[in-house]
Amino acid sequence: MGVGVLKPAFANIIGQELARKILLKAVSGAKISQAYMFKGPAGVGKRTMALAFAALINCRAAGPDACGRCPSCKKFASDNHPDFMEIVSEGATGIKIDQIRDLKSKLAFPPFEAAHRVILLADIHNTIRRPEVANSLLKTLEEPPPDTIFILTVNEAAEVLPTIASRCQVVPFYALPFELVRQRLEAEGLEPETAAALSKISGGSLGRALAPESRELLSLRRQVVELLVYDLNGPLPIPELFRLTETCANLKEKLAYFFELLGLWLRDLMLFAIPDQEHRMVNIDLVHLYQARREGWQLAELSDKLQALSLAQKQLRFNCDRRLVCEVLFLRLL
Numbered sequence: 001m002g003v004g005v006l007k008p009a010f011a012n013i014i015g016q017e018l019a020r021k022i023l024l025k026a027v028s029g030a031k032i033s034q035a036y037m038f039k040g041p042a043g044v045g046k047r048t049m050a051l052a053f054a055a056l057i058n059c060r061a062a063g064p065d066a067c068g069r070c071p072s073c074k075k076f077a078s079d080n081h082p083d084f085m086e087i088v089s090e091g092a093t094g095i096k097i098d099q100i101r102d103l104k105s106k107l108a109f110p111p112f113e114a115a116h117r118v119i120l121l122a123d124i125h126n127t128i129r130r131p132e133v134a135n136s137l138l139k140t141l142e143e144p145p146p147d148t149i150f151i152l153t154v155n156e157a158a159e160v161l162p163t164i165a166s167r168c169q170v171v172p173f174y175a176l177p178f179e180l181v182r183q184r185l186e187a188e189g190l191e192p193e194t195a196a197a198l199s200k201i202s203g204g205s206l207g208r209a210l211a212p213e214s215r216e217l218l219s220l221r222r223q224v225v226e227l228l229v230y231d232l233n234g235p236l237p238i239p240e241l242f243r244l245t246e247t248c249a250n251l252k253e254k255l256a257y258f259f260e261l262l263g264l265w266l267r268d269l270m271l272f273a274i275p276d277q278e279h280r281m282v283n284i285d286l287v288h289l290y291q292a293r294r295e296g297w298q299l300a301e302l303s304d305k306l307q308a309l310s311l312a313q314k315q316l317r318f319n320c321d322r323r324l325v326c327e328v329l330f331l332r333l334l
């Protein structure tokens with residue numbers, strides 16, 4: 001993630017006041033749990049918070065935040081502290097049993113230098129649906145080695161095994177306010193219009209807004225919307241439709257995210273068709289395209305279009321041919 005350039009410290013975290021409060025209180029009261037579960041949407045700062053927390057509890061300066069200058073903080077800043085271990089899930093399958101075994105063999109030894117070794121188990125929601133991995137992880141949490149803190153991250157909707165959840169203090173994370181995301185995107189060097197559009201359509205996920213594919217999808221969304229609001233007096237833009245179908249089909253796994261963006265656009269059109277709802281629209285960079293076609297949209301027709309989209313999303317989940325799904329969808333949206 002692009003935000004990695006900032007030093008791990010609470011001062012550099014945007015939003016997440018409740019999580020910040022819970023963790024800082026634990027540090028100041030010297031009541032640090034042996035296991036935390038950071039629960040919330042993807043890309044809102046769970047890993048960044050884990051790093052800041054690990055840096056703070058190991059900082060030699062003993063201030064209210066990680067100092068960024070002591071030897072421990074410097075290692076966290078270069079993302080290479082020997083006592084911060086990160087176990088990353090691989091796609092839909094989650095963490096593998098071998099990764100847990102490997103972790104256990106490392107935990108048999110004391111920390112290299114840290115007062116508190118921190119183990120980050122990222123995105124474990126898929127992992128804990130698999131009994132052998134869940135049980136192995138549970139045993140580790142039940143008998144934690146001394147000086148070791150576990151941080152498990154899960155997405156907001158995940159159902160977590162009660163046996164695992166009961167071992168952890170749950171720390172809630174939330175979608176970030178659009179304005180905070182927009183400011184950070186501008187600070188990362190994005191043009192104001194792109195930053196504003198991305199902050200809105202990312203749903204308050206900075207990670208999603210900063211992902212390399214987001215800008216690509218943003219530009220494709222514009223092309224598709226331009227196609228869909230084509231000039232009614234001209235010919236049907238069939239060649240352009242096939243070109244965009246091809247491009248969209250080639251998005252592969254990212255196509256589902258792209259369909260979400262189209263859903264936001266259709267929702268915007270519905271808001272646009274209702275008086276005084278324009279302030280709730282998210283595709284603010286496309287409003288001029290709506291203006292030109294204002295008279296064309298009826299709520300009933302838009303509702304048909306939304307249904308066409310949800311059918312396409314369903315077909316995608318059932319692994320239907322992407323090109324065919326896009327072709328049918330675009331023809332129905334036209």
Ligand SMILES: [Zn+2]
Pocket residue numbers: 058059060061066067068069070071072073074
């Ligand atoms: Zn320090």
